[in-house]
Amino acid sequence: MTLMNSLSNKQSLETILDYHQQTKHHFQRYASGPDGLDWQHQPEAFRTFKGCTELLLPLLAQPTKALYNELYQPEKINPQALSVKTIAQFLELSLGLSAWKQYGKNRWALRCNPSSGNLHPTESYIIIENCQGISAGVHHYVSRDHVLEKRCQFRHKPSLLPDNGFLIGLSSIHWREAWKYGERAFRYCQLDAGHAIASIRYAAATLGWQVQVLTSASDAQIETILGINRDPDFNSAEREHSDVMLLITPHHKAPANGLFSLKKVTETANHGQWYGQANTLSSHHIDDWPIIAEATVASVKPETDVASWQAPVLPKLNRTADQSSAQAASTLIKQRRSAQEFDISHFTNQNPDAKKTANGLLFTDKMLYRLLDLTLPRQGIAPMDSISWKPAIHLLLFVHHIEGIESGLYLFLRNDEIKSTFQTCLKQDYEWLKPKNCPAHLPLFRLISGDAREAVKTLSCHQEIARDGVISFGLLAEYESNINHKPWVYRQLFWEAGMLGQILYLEAESVGFRGTGIGCYFDDGVHELIGLAEDDHTFQSLYHFTIGKALADNRLQTLPPYAHLGRSNLVKE
Numbered sequence: 100m101t102l103m104n105s106l107s108n109k110q111s112l113e114t115i116l117d118y119h120q121q122t123k124h125h126f127q128r129y130a131s132g133p134d135g136l137d138w139q140h141q142p143e144a145f146r147t148f149k150g151c152t153e154l155l156l157p158l159l160a161q162p163t164k165a166l167y168n169e170l171y172q173p174e175k176i177n178p179q180a181l182s183v184k185t186i187a188q189f190l191e192l193s194l195g196l197s198a199w200k201q202y203g204k205n206r207w208a209l210r211c212n213p214s215s216g217n218l219h220p221t222e223s224y225i226i227i228e229n230c231q232g233i234s235a236g237v238h239h240y241v242s243r244d245h246v247l248e249k250r251c252q253f254r255h256k257p258s259l260l261p262d263n264g265f266l267i268g269l270s271s272i273h274w275r276e277a278w279k280y281g282e283r284a285f286r287y288c289q290l291d292a293g294h295a296i297a298s299i300r301y302a303a304a305t306l307g308w309q310v311q312v313l314t315s316a317s318d319a320q321i322e323t324i325l326g327i328n329r330d331p332d333f334n335s336a337e338r339e340h341s342d343v344m345l346l347i348t349p350h351h352k353a354p355a356n357g358l359f360s361l362k363k364v365t366e367t368a369n370h371g372q373w374y375g376q377a378n379t380l381s382s383h384h385i386d387d388w389p390i391i392a393e394a395t396v397a398s399v400k401p402e403t404d405v406a407s408w409q410a411p412v413l414p415k416l417n418r419t420a421d422q423s424s425a426q427a428a429s430t431l432i433k434q435r436r437s438a439q440e441f442d443i444s445h446f447t448n449q450n451p452d453a454k455k456t457a458n459g460l461l462f463t464d465k466m467l468y469r470l471l472d473l474t475l476p477r478q479g480i481a482p483m484d485s486i487s488w489k490p491a492i493h494l495l496l497f498v499h500h501i502e503g504i505e506s507g508l509y510l511f512l513r514n515d516e517i518k519s520t521f522q523t524c525l526k527q528d529y530e531w532l533k534p535k536n537c538p539a540h541l542p543l544f545r546l547i548s549g550d551a552r553e554a555v556k557t558l559s560c561h562q563e564i565a566r567d568g569v570i571s572f573g574l575l576a577e578y579e580s581n582i583n584h585k586p587w588v589y590r591q592l593f594w595e596a597g598m599l600g601q602i603l604y605l606e607a608e609s610v611g612f613r614g615t616g617i618g619c620y621f622d623d624g625v626h627e628l629i630g631l632a633e634d635d636h637t638f639q640s641l642y643h644f645t646i647g648k649a650l651a652d653n654r655l656q657t658l659p660p661y662a663h664l665g666r667s668n669l670v671k672e
């Protein structure tokens with residue numbers, strides 16, 4: 100089943116615009132979803148293919164030598180050669196399990212990449228040809244078992260991939276999210292794919308590797324290479340939809356993305372020997388939410404030219420002299436979690452200017468500036484160097500308690516050419532003041548000072564975590580201009596937002612705080628707050644995020660990620 104988009108550009112655009120409008124949450128009405136959760140048919144958390152040869156991957160026996168801070172200083176990490184061991188590390192730290200949680204009899208896995216509702220719609224495949232111990236072909240990664248399932252054996256020893264690299268392809272099982280979230284699920288799948296892209300980029304950086312999203316690839320090519328268009332291999336099992344193909348190269352040098360086409364890989368996969376039968380995740384679907392299938396078809400990507408936007412040269416990233424420099428990258432990646440509740444003991448209404456958390460920890464303006472700096476694309480710096488389109492997502496900041504910065508509403512532009520458009524569209528009485536100590540190259544502007552805590556809690560579907568942290572974010576896309584002629588870019592906008600979310604997660608973790616992605620917010624409520632008219636689609640909010648001092652939930656037990664395997668094949672770096 101290859102998805103064809105036989106709609107005209109105009110029809111596709113209308114479908115996407117309608118999908119987006121229809122899946123907005125409103126104060127009076129949430130986007131359509133199930134009335135209650137059909138627990139009996141909860142989707143199985145892991146996809147497997149029965150009948151494939153399995154390759155058990157070794158697990159890291161100790162934290163990586165690479166420190167978290169060094170991920171942003173690539174010259175500090177020597178590129179490692181491709182081997183079973185390094186591919187295993189790459190997968191463990193990108194999409195592998197990070198822990199199991201247990202409450203009573205219920206047990207669920209957490210992964211290095213986060214996911215809306217922990218439903219994990221994203222599946223991954225590596226396509227490899229020159230790695231001893233892994234046969235040339237397409238392999239599906241099962242994070243639960245840290246195993247590669249051989250889906251396709253290439254029939255001859257091909258020479259397909261540039262720079263001694265390999266590919267990793269991502270797909271989404273929309274049903275996983277739709278089971279819980281109904282029509283809005285398509286958005287969440289795209290955000291999750293963005294988080295996965297950034298997780299992949301960070302894991303590659305621990306090995307000194309580079310990552311490029313192959314921006315010319317069509318969804319039809321990706322489907323063929325991943326084998327997700329093979330009807331007999333799925334039968335009644337839930338289908339996967341193509342997301343993205345990434346080229347990983349074991350060098351510091353950026354891969355020659357522009358010169359590389361997937362045509363030969365597609366042909367080789369097409370003629371390969373395929374194995375395996377996909378498992379069914381739910382024996383019954385009460386409702387499949389047809390609007391998701393419509394949006395999927397309307398946003399199918401054709402083969403295109405390579406996106407070739409060049410990041411401007413920016414000042415080198417500031418290193419921090421704080422605790423983050425000392426932490427192993429793998430430790431930080433595995434300890435990343437979503438906060439469920441924040442410590443507000445010092446942040447009461449009686450003390451609105453409080454900056455410290457109960458244990459004296461401060462989130463400072465310097466931490467904020469570094470975090471914003473990390474979101475700007477720089478050549479060779481993870482994770483934003485892996486996409487080569489012009490930044491289209493900007494950050495609206497609800498600053499609650501940050502040392503050195505007044506509370507209020509701020510806007511950070513990731514591409515400052517857009518400033519005048521924002522100035523035209525947003526409220527006319529905004530200040531547009533740059534904070535005193537903000538580095539010159541960071542286009543951060545205070546729009547209005549004040550206490551935005553209750554407002555952002557309300558806007559975030561009344562979730563207290565948006566109010567109780569030190570800062571909350573709204574991720575605003577340059578929307579209409581990007582999708583007008585290319586409706587499939589709708590998906591890429593969410594990927595970019597998800598990637599930014601992953602930066603926020605890791606950076607918050609590195610300074611002793613914790614983040615949480617927020618997919619539930621009242622879309623037009625956010626727009627109204629900043630003065631965007633309801634029928635103005637210049638900008639749209641695609642994601643929210645919050646950072647604070649997390650409180651642990653002591654009712655939950657935490658178990659190590661792979662103890663259930665009882666395997667002893669640990670490897671030292």
Ligand SMILES: Cc1cc2nc3c(=O)[nH]c(=O)nc-3n(C[C@H](O)[C@H](O)[C@H](O)COP(=O)(O)O)c2cc1C
Nearest residue numbers: 209210213214215216217290436437616617618619
């Ligand atoms: C796209 C996305 C949207 C999310 N939305 C919310 C949300 O609205 N509220 C919330 O409490 N958590 C939200 N989360 C956090 C997830 O529930 C969390 O990632 C998941 O339970 C897995 O836990 P972990 O992040 O600790 O691995 C979101 C996460 C993602 C990636």
